[in-house]
Amino acid sequence: MQSTNVLIIGGGPAGYVAAIRSAQAGIATVLVEREKAGGTCLNIGCIPSKALIHAADEFHKRIESGSLANLGIVASPPELNLARLNEWKSGVVGRLTGGVYALLKQAGVRVIHGKARVLDGKTVEVEDVEGQTGKRQRLVCQHLVLATGSEPAELPMLPFGGKVMSSTQALNLETIPKTMAVIGGGYIGLELGTTYAKLGTQVTLIEAREHVLPGWDPELSKPVQKRLRELGVELLLNTRVESGDAVTGELKLKSTDDGERTLQVESVLVAVGRRPRSRDAGIEGLLLDMDGPFIRVDEQGRTSMRQVWAIGDITGEPMLAHRAMAQAEVVAAAIAGQRRRFEPAAIPAVCYCDPEVVLSGLTPSEAKSQYGDVVTASYTFSHNGRALTLDAAEGFVRVVAKRDDHRILGWQAVGPNVSELAAVFTHSIEMCARLEDVAATVHAHPTLSEVLQEAALKALGTPLHG
Ligand SMILES: Cc1cc2nc3c(=O)[nH]c(=O)nc-3n(C[C@H](O)[C@H](O)[C@H](O)COP(=O)(O)OP(=O)(O)OC[C@H]3O[C@@H](n4cnc5c(N)ncnc54)[C@H](O)[C@@H]3O)c2cc1C
Numbered sequence: 094m095q096s097t098n099v100l101i102i103g104g105g106p107a108g109y110v111a112a113i114r115s116a117q118a119g120i121a122t123v124l125v126e127r128e129k130a131g132g133t134c135l136n137i138g139c140i141p142s143k144a145l146i147h148a149a150d151e152f153h154k155r156i157e158s159g160s161l162a163n164l165g166i167v168a169s170p171p172e173l174n175l176a177r178l179n180e181w182k183s184g185v186v187g188r189l190t191g192g193v194y195a196l197l198k199q200a201g202v203r204v205i206h207g208k209a210r211v212l213d214g215k216t217v218e219v220e221d222v223e224g225q226t227g228k229r230q231r232l233v234c235q236h237l238v239l240a241t242g243s244e245p246a247e248l249p250m251l252p253f254g255g256k257v258m259s260s261t262q263a264l265n266l267e268t269i270p271k272t273m274a275v276i277g278g279g280y281i282g283l284e285l286g287t288t289y290a291k292l293g294t295q296v297t298l299i300e301a302r303e304h305v306l307p308g309w310d311p312e313l314s315k316p317v318q319k320r321l322r323e324l325g326v327e328l329l330l331n332t333r334v335e336s337g338d339a340v341t342g343e344l345k346l347k348s349t350d351d352g353e354r355t356l357q358v359e360s361v362l363v364a365v366g367r368r369p370r371s372r373d374a375g376i377e378g379l380l381l382d383m384d385g386p387f388i389r390v391d392e393q394g395r396t397s398m399r400q401v402w403a404i405g406d407i408t409g410e411p412m413l414a415h416r417a418m419a420q421a422e423v424v425a426a427a428i429a430g431q432r433r434r435f436e437p438a439a440i441p442a443v444c445y446c447d448p449e450v451v452l453s454g455l456t457p458s459e460a461k462s463q464y465g466d467v468v469t470a471s472y473t474f475s476h477n478g479r480a481l482t483l484d485a486a487e488g489f490v491r492v493v494a495k496r497d498d499h500r501i502l503g504w505q506a507v508g509p510n511v512s513e514l515a516a517v518f519t520h521s522i523e524m525c526a527r528l529e530d531v532a533a534t535v536h537a538h539p540t541l542s543e544v545l546q547e548a549a550l551k552a553l554g555t556p557l558h559g
Contacts, residue, residue, distance in 0.1 A: 100234035105132020107405025107417035108240030114425030116200040153291035211375035243406035255339030278305035280444040282364030394424035441515040453518035454503030470552035478539035485509035
């Protein structure tokens with residue numbers, strides 16, 4: 094039986110970051126990963142999806158009538174070589190996962206490629222998956238870090254298989270389907286639905302709630318829904334899938350507005366959420382305290398069992414890569430004896446739909462319920478010089494601040510490239526910036542970020558450009 098100080102199960106953004114930091118602190122660290130380091134994010138999530146979104150945007154710009162013609166550019170209709178696109182996407186993924194393995198090695202982490210099973214809070218059995226030998230080894234550790242992540246949730250009446258796919262398959266299609274139903278208008282369904290619509294698929298997006306991005310601010314979804322309709326996406330809101338046939342691709346739908354109907358499609362993408370792997374790999378045997386499906390942790394990532402830690406998607410919402418990485422840093426520091434806590438003032442969330450959407454901190458209604466009197470103001474991209482020169486003037490930025498001291502509590506934005514504003518939004522909240530700080534900061538001109546300054550000026554009652 095081999096021993097180590099820290100043993101981490103799962104090499105996604107949570108696990109690999111914890112492993113690097115722990116080894117850098119001079120602690121003997123083993124990372125067990127059954128597939129590929131980088132986890133969902135690098136292999137079947139954030140990165141391949143953004144690569145596809147970018148390619149679909151470039152392709153669509155050249156076929157959308159008027160979009161380039163407005164700029165006086167006459168482009169011949171493009172052709173799509175999907176095999177080449179998939180190769181490029183895999184190259185991006187390969188470069189990043191290769192980088193993670195190099196960093197792990199450089200830090201001195203021992204990586205075991207195998208499937209881990211927790212026997213108790215100090216002992217893990219690892220089954221070899223490399224040569225499919227089924228060979229098992231046991232490891233004992235002082236600190237066990239659980240980072241097993243999450244996987245796509247299935248619909249009970251429409252399990253994955255046949256024409257029914259999860260985001261994992263949808264990121265690796267070999268042909269562009271003529272028709273696709275996307276069930277779920279959350280960020281994954283929206284990103285992939287928009288991508289396939291831009292690549293030429295007739296997409297029907299089915300959402301049970303009254304707007305896409307349910308749970309996000311409804312005002313933000315309006316420009317997105319407008320754009321989806323322009324792209325030819327059939328948007329079925331307030332609609333549920335009652336049943337479906339994975340062989341024929343027939344779905345029976347029930348809408349609170351239009352009653353029942355049948356839909357026939359070539360493929361069905363189920364994007365109804367993700368399930369944390371919080372009870373897999375023998376973890377359930379530890380009888381840890383839970384918060385619903387998630388493992389309960391304190392602000393240092395400790396579970397209810399001494400020296401068993403949990404990070405990433407298995408510990409709760411928001412199930413996002415940057416939250417997982419930030420939590421991992423804290424856990425590695427805590428194991429190394431430092432007094433760090435995971436207490437971010439804001440965790441940004443981005444949807445790379447068209448136009449992009451970003452949220453950081455509190456929405457107006459959340460701010461009102463926490464602080465009572467708040468001030469909000471929004472400023473539109475249609476008055477922003479940079480947005481007009483990009484021919485992308487749809488959307489707005491909104492700021493939310495306390496009325497008494499003007500401390501900024503939240504930002505919401507929908508518009509061109511607003512994902513890149515996530516950092517400045519979150520910095521201002523973390524640094525306890527006031528509206529006056531943003532309003533008095535000299536913003537480069539012409540940039541999209543000038544909209545932040547205009548929103549802050551408006552919130553102070555001194556708008557400059559309207
Ligand atoms: C299509 C898609 C797009 C996304 N886009 C974004 C985005 O734009 N931004 C964002 O922040 N997030 C995005 N996410 C979410 C993001 O990928 C996750 O939040 C993030 O990967 C969670 O990290 P994690 O380390 O907790 O888990 P994971 O990344 O899921 O990693 C867990 C790892 O544990 C391994 N594992 C599990 N069980 C065992 C076992 N028994 N033995 C050994 N290894 C095991 C798995 O193989 C996996 O590699 C996206 C997800 C999807 C599916």
